[in-house]
Amino acid sequence: MVVDELRETELDRLFQAFADATRRDIVRRVSDGGLSVSGLAGHYAMSFAAVQKHVAVLERAGLVSKERRGREQLVHANRDGLDRARQLLDEYEAIWRQRAGRIAEILLEDEEKP
């Protein structure tokens, strides 16, 4: 089995980032446009520093990127990270479509038996 180590590490970060409800919510909120960390922090019952940590996890996973705007840092959604998760699910879906096709073939053989 050829394992692409680099890709695996990237994907690990990606799915760890997605494993937390607050981080998923942050991705949703910044999907419509950039938001400052302080603007985000106002939505959660946790410290500014805690929100900053979540943003840092998302940034390492490639799901969001930060951009300095004056005194503030704006957090943007990174479409590529989300696309990668979808791509992996597409591949898994293809496996199940093949399995369903094979099941249908087995059931068809039943019908052909006398």
Add this chain to the structure above:
Amino acid sequence: MTVISSTQSPEALSLTIVAEFSAGVERVWQLWEDPRQLERWWGPPTWPATFETFDFQPGGKASYYMTGPDGTKARGWWRFTAIGAPDRLELEDGFADDDGNPVEEVGSARMSTALEDTGAGTRMTVTSTFANADQMEKMIQMGMEEGMGEAMGQIDAILAGAPV
């Protein structure tokens, strides 16, 4: 068309696939319950699955391996967490080392299957939820036909052309 819908959740790392078959619920259940029948469809021709043990009861475990085109064996285990014959099955699916011992640090996927009588046949709903990317990536490598990634667009055509 065999697969009638699929729902992906990138946030939750889960996939739900719904397929319909012309056979009855009891017959489709046998394809899960009987390891010899399961082996006929679980792995693709290029990565066929062999179940060595199959303790089909709640809490029971199964061990299997999949053999790749170059003879590589990839080992895995199942643990049946709920069995409601003939229409409900829940299990955990994980990796094992060459001796068949579970590789815990990779994590396991959860899979639940529901079968439903549609009058004309059986509707099968399978939901898979992955623990992490390492595991999902490896599972895809074990289940994917050679070159299937690029053939994605052809799958619908293949299924449409299959005499179902």
